[in-house]
Amino acid sequence: MTTPLALGVLGGAILSGTSLLYATLGETIVERSGIVNLGLEGILLIGASVGFSTAAATGNAWFGVMAAAMAGGLANVLFGWLVVTRRANQLASGLAMMFFGFGISALVGAPYVGAVIVGLPKWRPSWLGGLPWVQSTTLFDYDALTWLAVPVAILVWWALFWTRWGLAVRAVGERPGAVFASGRNPSVLQYQALSSGGLLGGLAGAHLSLSLTKTWAEYMTAGRGFIAIALVIFSKWHPLRAIAGALLFGGAEALQLQLQARGSAVSPFLLDMTPYLLTLLVLLAWGGSRRLVAPASLGRTFYGSDG
Amino acid sequence: MTRTLGFIIGFFVLVFWLTAKPAFADSPRLIIGVIYVGSFNDYGYNKSFHDALAQVAKDLPGVTVIEAENVAESSDAERVMEGMIQQGAKLIFPTSFGHKDFARKVAKRHRDVFFEHPGDGDTESNFGVFFGSTQTAWYPMGVAAGKMTKSNKLGFVIGMPIGYALGNVNAFELGAKSVNPKAQTVVVVTGGWSDKAKEAGAANALLDQGCDVVAMHVDSPATIIQTVEARGGMSIGFQSLEARALAPTGWVTGLGFTWTPFFMDVAKSVIAGRFQGQAVYQGLGQMVAIAPFGPAVPAEVQKLVTNAANRVMKGFTPFTGPLTDNTGSLALPPGATINNAQMGNFDWYVDGVIGKVR
Numbered sequence: 001m002t003t004p005l006a007l008g009v010l011g012g013a014i015l016s017g018t019s020l021l022y023a024t025l026g027e028t029i030v031e032r033s034g035i036v037n038l039g040l041e042g043i044l045l046i047g048a049s050v051g052f053s054t055a056a057a058t059g060n061a062w063f064g065v066m067a068a069a070m071a072g073g074l075a076n077v078l079f080g081w082l083v084v085t086r087r088a089n090q091l092a093s094g095l096a097m098m099f100f101g102f103g104i105s106a107l108v109g110a111p112y113v114g115a116v117i118v119g120l121p122k123w124r125p126s127w128l129g130g131l132p133w134v135q136s137t138t139l140f141d142y143d144a145l146t147w148l149a150v151p152v153a154i155l156v157w158w159a160l161f162w163t164r165w166g167l168a169v170r171a172v173g174e175r176p177g178a179v180f181a182s183g184r185n186p187s188v189l190q191y192q193a194l195s196s197g198g199l200l201g202g203l204a205g206a207h208l209s210l211s212l213t214k215t216w217a218e219y220m221t222a223g224r225g226f227i228a229i230a231l232v233i234f235s236k237w238h239p240l241r242a243i244a245g246a247l248l249f250g251g252a253e254a255l256q257l258q259l260q261a262r263g264s265a266v267s268p269f270l271l272d273m274t275p276y277l278l279t280l281l282v283l284l285a286w287g288g289s290r291r292l293v294a295p296a297s298l299g300r301t302f303y304g305s306d307g
Numbered sequence: 308m309t310r311t312l313g314f315i316i317g318f319f320v321l322v323f324w325l326t327a328k329p330a331f332a333d334s335p336r337l338i339i340g341v342i343y344v345g346s347f348n349d350y351g352y353n354k355s356f357h358d359a360l361a362q363v364a365k366d367l368p369g370v371t372v373i374e375a376e377n378v379a380e381s382s383d384a385e386r387v388m389e390g391m392i393q394q395g396a397k398l399i400f401p402t403s404f405g406h407k408d409f410a411r412k413v414a415k416r417h418r419d420v421f422f423e424h425p426g427d428g429d430t431e432s433n434f435g436v437f438f439g440s441t442q443t444a445w446y447p448m449g450v451a452a453g454k455m456t457k458s459n460k461l462g463f464v465i466g467m468p469i470g471y472a473l474g475n476v477n478a479f480e481l482g483a484k485s486v487n488p489k490a491q492t493v494v495v496v497t498g499g500w501s502d503k504a505k506e507a508g509a510a511n512a513l514l515d516q517g518c519d520v521v522a523m524h525v526d527s528p529a530t531i532i533q534t535v536e537a538r539g540g541m542s543i544g545f546q547s548l549e550a551r552a553l554a555p556t557g558w559v560t561g562l563g564f565t566w567t568p569f570f571m572d573v574a575k576s577v578i579a580g581r582f583q584g585q586a587v588y589q590g591l592g593q594m595v596a597i598a599p600f601g602p603a604v605p606a607e608v609q610k611l612v613t614n615a616a617n618r619v620m621k622g623f624t625p626f627t628g629p630l631t632d633n634t635g636s637l638a639l640p641p642g643a644t645i646n647n648a649q650m651g652n653f654d655w656y657v658d659g660v661i662g663k664v665r
Contacts, residue, residue, distance in 0.1 A: 003515040003516065003517075007515075008512060008515040008516065011511065011515065012508050012511060012512060012515075015507070015508065015511065016504055016508055019504075100318075103318065106377060110346055110376070110377075113345075113346035113348040113349055114346070114348030114349050114350045114354065114527075114529065115348075116552065116553060119537075122537075136514075136515070137515055138511055138515070138538075208503070208504055212503075212504055212507050213503040213504055213506070213507050213530040213533075213534075214529075214530065214533045214534075215503055215527070215529045215530045215533070217345070217349070217501055217503050217527065218345065218346070218377065219501075220501070220502075220503045220504065221504075222499065222502045222503075222504065222505070224504070253505065253508060254508060254512070257495055257497075257505070257508045257509050257511075257512040258512045258515065258516070260493075260494070260495040260496065260509075260512070260662065261462070261493055261495050261509075261512035261513045261515065261516040261518070262516050263493060263661035263662070266663070267663055267665055269498075269665065
């Protein structure tokens with residue numbers, strides 16, 4: 001039975017969009033606190049590798065998810081130590097973190113390449129599974145990470161925009177001096193943003209290795225960390241817009257695979273470019289207004305608290 | 308900065324310390340060095356070499372194998388091979404296609420060390436090339452898929468549309484059509500040999516569009532086989548015969564490399580001092596083997612597949628003209644054939660394949 005193109009693309013978009021969304025949410029929190037982490041790709045890899053290794057060693061995918069989240073958070077704390085405490089250049093440290101992520105994830109994952117794991121269990125409500133067309137697709141047959149992706153986005157939105165903590169984090173990203181003057185410690189807030197962002201980045205990696213592919217291979221993220229960084233700009237640093245962004249980018253990848261599977265006469269190379277073409281277009285379109293929406297102190301090091 | 312540098316250096320020292328091998332107590336008759344571009348536990352290409360050499364080391368007394376994983380296709384490879392030669396390696400397998408140029412450089416410097424490279428190009432007195440010709444072996448795989456499919460739509464995921472991969476797809480479709488004229492093969496290109504998430508997406512897309520048997524030509528079949536298995540589809544494996552462990556119910560059959568007899572000959576020739584750098588290309592029955600059938604495959608289908616395999620082993624080639632490509636033009640004139648050395652030249656899909664080359 002052939003599935004309508006739209007359903008197939010939607011199904012694929014949700015599956016590959018899940019990890020993009022977690023990664024984008026994590027980076028959004030971090031960038032809202034004024035820090036650019038170009039090492040997101042490395043964080044995803046660390047999450048994927050630690051999650052898979054833990055699941056393979058313990059036989060329980062949930063331990064893998066927890067370990068991945070903790071490893072992602074720890075990696076970002078290490079990054080925080082570089083850029084917040086040591087005040088190193090954020091872009092250079094981010095790239096260093098990325099290569100560190102490549103290396104450490106390969107080292108951790110090496111003994112478990114080819115290991116067979118029981119992935120995260122999937123659950124599809126029976127009334128949804130009975131809908132026409134749905135049965136033969138991946139729709140609504142999701143693991144907990146996919147089911148929770150949108151609720152987590154709402155949670156992040158709530159935390160950033162409706163809590164005192166979120167106000168303070170956003171203020172650090174705009175004017176750390178003002179936060180310092182108001183009696184809060186910008187460094188502590190940045191560490192909090194980094195560790196929660198890293199936790200989400202670790203979950204993104206865990207979804208890739210523990211659910212979507214059930215394998216670990218070096219550099220399996222294949223640039224998804226960078227797409228997520230572009231997605232942060234695309235969604236204008238807003239967690240709810242990130243949902244649409246992740247779906248759109250996941251959909252671009254799904255569309256080219258589905259079109260090929262339907263025997264479309266479009267060149268696979270051309271189709272392969274679509275996600276990246278979309279990234280370029282988005283950067284072009286938002287480029288002009290970027291300064292208006294980006295946190296004002298994004299990428300700048302705050303020297304104020306030591307006087 | 309110095310601190311960061313210190314950490315980086317410390318990290319590498321740690322890595323070397325963790326991977327260092329103790330010196331050999333008594334000198335063996337032959338040390339074989341192997342370098343892999345990835346990990347050898349990949350249920351795929353690298354594992355096929357690892358398993359074969361482990362067998363050689365087990366069966367030939369006095370043979371030791373030293374291995375290096377994740378050796379990049381860069382001058383790193385040269386350095387690792389030099390290190391292996393210092394450890395006494397006299398026979399080296401640079402197993403990735405991209406290790407070729409670096410291996411050739413090392414071979415020129417060490418005329419007393421012998422090299423066997425899976426690929427093509429000139430041979431030298433100490434440099435041989437070999438590969439398993441998989442294309443014709445895909446024909447019996449197509450027979451199996453054509454018989455097992457209920458939707459008459461077969462899926463094939465390939466990393467990149469190179470000639471060898473197209474040849475595999477073409478033979479697969481020709482085999483399927485020979486037993487099921489309605490069988491079509493839908494090709495999805497992921498754009499890389501090891502993009503796991505895209506492989507999962509490709510397998511899902513093929514299943515969404517009604518394919519019920521999925522075959523693949525990527526580095527490791529693990530992701531695709533597991534994705535297909537989870538959705539109740541059938542799969543045909545490639546690269547390593549062990550991949551069937553990943554699909555207890557949906558496994559049909561598969562192709563794997565069996566290098567052991569050839570490697571055994573090479574190792575013996577080095578020990579006896581009569582190594583010759585040759586180009587050795589062997590197909591089904593020699594360097595390529597068919598994996599055991601899955602539980603869902605009925606006996607009569609198994610028989611058809613075995614018969615087709617026997618014909619291929621006796622010299623039958625599916626690439627015998629006339630063959631039309633999938634745009635309707637004549638691709639191979641009547642009576643013409645394509646031999647093993649020309650398999651890399653495919654730039655067309657045979658009629659019945661749904662896909663576009665470029």
